[in-house]
Amino acid sequence: MPQLRKDPVLGRWVIIATERGKRPTDFVHIPEERRGGFCPFCYGNEDKTPPEVLSYRDPGTKPDTPGWQVRVVPNKFPALTIEGEINRAGEGMYDKMSGVGAHEVIIETPDHDAELSRMPVEHVALILKAAEQRIVDLQGDTRFRYIQFFRNRGYAAGASLEHPHSQLIALPVIPKRLTEELAGSKKYYGYKERCVFCDIIAQELWTSERVVVEGDAFISIAPFAARFPFETWVLPKKHDPSFEDIDADSRFALAAVLKETLSRMNVALSDPPYNLILHTSPVGERDLKYYHWHIEIMPKLTKVAGFEWGSGFYINPTPPEEAARYMREVEL
Amino acid sequence: MPQLRKDPVLGRWVIIATERGKRPTDFVHIPEERRGGFCPFCYGNEDKTPPEVLSYRDPGTKPDTPGWQVRVVPNKFPALTIEGEINRAGEGMYDKMSGVGAHEVIIETPDHDAELSRMPVEHVALILKAAEQRIVDLQGDTRFRYIQFFRNRGYAAGASLEHPHSQLIALPVIPKRLTEELAGSKKYYGYKERCVFCDIIAQELWTSERVVVEGDAFISIAPFAARFPFETWVLPKKHDPSFEDIDADSRFALAAVLKETLSRMNVALSDPPYNLILHTSPVGERDLKYYHWHIEIMPKLTKVAGFEWGSGFYINPTPPEEAARYMREVEL
Numbered sequence: 001m002p003q004l005r006k007d008p009v010l011g012r013w014v015i016i017a018t019e020r021g022k023r024p025t026d027f028v029h030i031p032e033e034r035r036g037g038f039c040p041f042c043y044g045n046e047d048k049t050p051p052e053v054l055s056y057r058d059p060g061t062k063p064d065t066p067g068w069q070v071r072v073v074p075n076k077f078p079a080l081t082i083e084g085e086i087n088r089a090g091e092g093m094y095d096k097m098s099g100v101g102a103h104e105v106i107i108e109t110p111d112h113d114a115e116l117s118r119m120p121v122e123h124v125a126l127i128l129k130a131a132e133q134r135i136v137d138l139q140g141d142t143r144f145r146y147i148q149f150f151r152n153r154g155y156a157a158g159a160s161l162e163h164p165h166s167q168l169i170a171l172p173v174i175p176k177r178l179t180e181e182l183a184g185s186k187k188y189y190g191y192k193e194r195c196v197f198c199d200i201i202a203q204e205l206w207t208s209e210r211v212v213v214e215g216d217a218f219i220s221i222a223p224f225a226a227r228f229p230f231e232t233w234v235l236p237k238k239h240d241p242s243f244e245d246i247d248a249d250s251r252f253a254l255a256a257v258l259k260e261t262l263s264r265m266n267v268a269l270s271d272p273p274y275n276l277i278l279h280t281s282p283v284g285e286r287d288l289k290y291y292h293w294h295i296e297i298m299p300k301l302t303k304v305a306g307f308e309w310g311s312g313f314y315i316n317p318t319p320p321e322e323a324a325r326y327m328r329e330v331e332l
Numbered sequence: 333m334p335q336l337r338k339d340p341v342l343g344r345w346v347i348i349a350t351e352r353g354k355r356p357t358d359f360v361h362i363p364e365e366r367r368g369g370f371c372p373f374c375y376g377n378e379d380k381t382p383p384e385v386l387s388y389r390d391p392g393t394k395p396d397t398p399g400w401q402v403r404v405v406p407n408k409f410p411a412l413t414i415e416g417e418i419n420r421a422g423e424g425m426y427d428k429m430s431g432v433g434a435h436e437v438i439i440e441t442p443d444h445d446a447e448l449s450r451m452p453v454e455h456v457a458l459i460l461k462a463a464e465q466r467i468v469d470l471q472g473d474t475r476f477r478y479i480q481f482f483r484n485r486g487y488a489a490g491a492s493l494e495h496p497h498s499q500l501i502a503l504p505v506i507p508k509r510l511t512e513e514l515a516g517s518k519k520y521y522g523y524k525e526r527c528v529f530c531d532i533i534a535q536e537l538w539t540s541e542r543v544v545v546e547g548d549a550f551i552s553i554a555p556f557a558a559r560f561p562f563e564t565w566v567l568p569k570k571h572d573p574s575f576e577d578i579d580a581d582s583r584f585a586l587a588a589v590l591k592e593t594l595s596r597m598n599v600a601l602s603d604p605p606y607n608l609i610l611h612t613s614p615v616g617e618r619d620l621k622y623y624h625w626h627i628e629i630m631p632k633l634t635k636v637a638g639f640e641w642g643s644g645f646y647i648n649p650t651p652p653e654e655a656a657r658y659m660r661e662v663e664l
Contacts, residue, residue, distance in 0.1 A: 171645075225346045
């Protein structure tokens with residue numbers, strides 16, 4: 001079983017995948033991303049994945065057969081295991097916990113070569129609906145404290161399969177970055193009695209220089225202190241702590257802004273690899289006055305993006321104002 | 333002038349290099365690392381770098397001419413600029429600061445094809461001496477609060493030139509990661525009245541399963557909650573808050589353990605790209621009872637290392653016990 005281990009200095013939990021333990025030789029030759037070959041996410045290969053936990057499919061078709069538009073399955077090589085209790089234990093001065101959690105894959109479309117930003121808005125909304133439905137379901141498991149939704153596009157961003165997909169990991173701990181966001185936004189709220197993200201949105205709308213896409217209910221911006229070139233955030237304009245409370249209209253509005261944002265990024269940067277991460281409230285904290293859910297998109301522009309000094313110290317060679325302007329000005 | 337900008341939620345400072353502002357097209361085609369071609373760090377090209385600020389050279393040779401063994405020059409494309417006052421300013425709700433700092437390059441050897449782990453221990457010690465001397469000198473500038481020493485090896489780890497070199501960045505702020513380490517180790521000290529790093533060393537020596545190299549005065553270990561496969565730390569065994577107080581004997585002992593650690597990593601992983609980062613006390617804090625300087629080495633094993641979810645949430649597929657064992661067992 002995988003282990004969760006806590007850094008004794010920083011308090012950061014890390015998943016140590018003890019079972020699939022990669023040997024040094026596994027890292028030496030890394031295959032390039034290949035087209036073609038067998039794909040377990042394509043129609044007809046439904047039996048090559050664990051049985052589906054959710055699908056939106058044509059009426060009359062059976063689970064784990066073709067006919068689906070979006071399909072969610074447990075990850076065949078999960079980072080955490082679903083069975084078992086959470087056992088906390090010490091190991092001398094160190095702290096560890098059994099690696100209990102869920103790891104699911106959202107297969108976003110039957111079309112192997114599809115690209116999220118070129119799908120119809122309705123289909124993007126359907127993918128978001130699957131994410132939402134799975135988050136709500138996983139929140140029902142009392143062992144979990146945070147459900148992480150993310151999407152890696154491209155080999156350089158960590159995607160091991162090219163068929164469009166995103167992932168969900170249900171965790172028995174709250175990730176460090178989110179803990180910090182909660183603490184920071186709570187502190188701001190204590191001082192200002194306003195949500196820091198609401199204030200960010202107000203200022204961005206006022207100056208508009210870092211706005212990438214503005215819809216009626218959602219906005220995308222290049223953040224003021226962007227870590228990476230073309231880092232872009234998508235936020236609901238109205239205060240809202242939890243993604244999973246979204247209604248059908250808002251989901252459609254979000255899908256439209258997300259699609260346009262990714263389209264602009266794809267044109268500006270020629271379909272870059274990227275990581276997309278949902279930041280939402282922890283399980284059981286739906287009504288926070290100080291937290292505001294949002295999506296962070298970080299293109300991996302080789303050598304520059306991901307160029308973190310391991311010290312939390314980032315150098316961003318592209319001012320976010322310039323990145324936003326490029327993305328606004330590209331022709332779609 | 334570059335800007336330092338503060339994330340309003342997390343309080344993290346980021347350097348925004350407004351001047352060299354990379355355009356999207358700069359990211360589209362990334363050249364592969366090439367052998368050959370012009371190298372500004374080789375003998376005879378001393379006039380292609382800014383004038384040296386330090387060198388160890390043959391008696392009778394002049395500055396900025398051949399004859400040096402180690403040479404330190406200002407970075408020709410600095411992330412921060414050395415001239416100017418630190419001006420703090422608001423921009424609506426946001427905080428920014430003028431990007432004042434120093435950015436220097438330690439050219440580690442005249443030999444373009446040399447590799448740190450294969451240099452004589454004496455030469456590794458000489459490089460460490462240059463780092464130490466520059467840190468002490470930069471600490472004299474009252475504008476700086478932290479001097480960051482680091483080394484990127486290989487294109488995938490962010491090195492833009494292959495000639496062996498390391499870098500120093502003097503910062504007017506303390507990097508977030510270090511602030512967190514200081515806070516975490518202070519908290520531990522408050523509870524235990526012992527340095528957390530001293531306790532880590534004691535436990536690692538006791539169990540020995542995560543020890544990579546043990547010398548008389550220094551040790552290298554795969555940390556218990558390693559974020560990345562083969563992440564390795566080098567620490568002084570005796571409590572010591574600041575790297576720059578090291579004496580000649582200790583420097584030699586450190587060079588020997590560092591060289592052997594990197595050799596073992598290079599054999600186990602076939603000369604991987606890596607980032608090496610010195611963690612030491614902030615300027616003016618040389619006597620901290622709770623902090624313990626150390627070096628962190630993170631091999632960049634494509635797709636796996638650097639695979640950070642942007643959420644402070646890491647999955648490490650190689651248990652540190654296994655990584656340490658591999659490194660211990662390789663033949664040098």
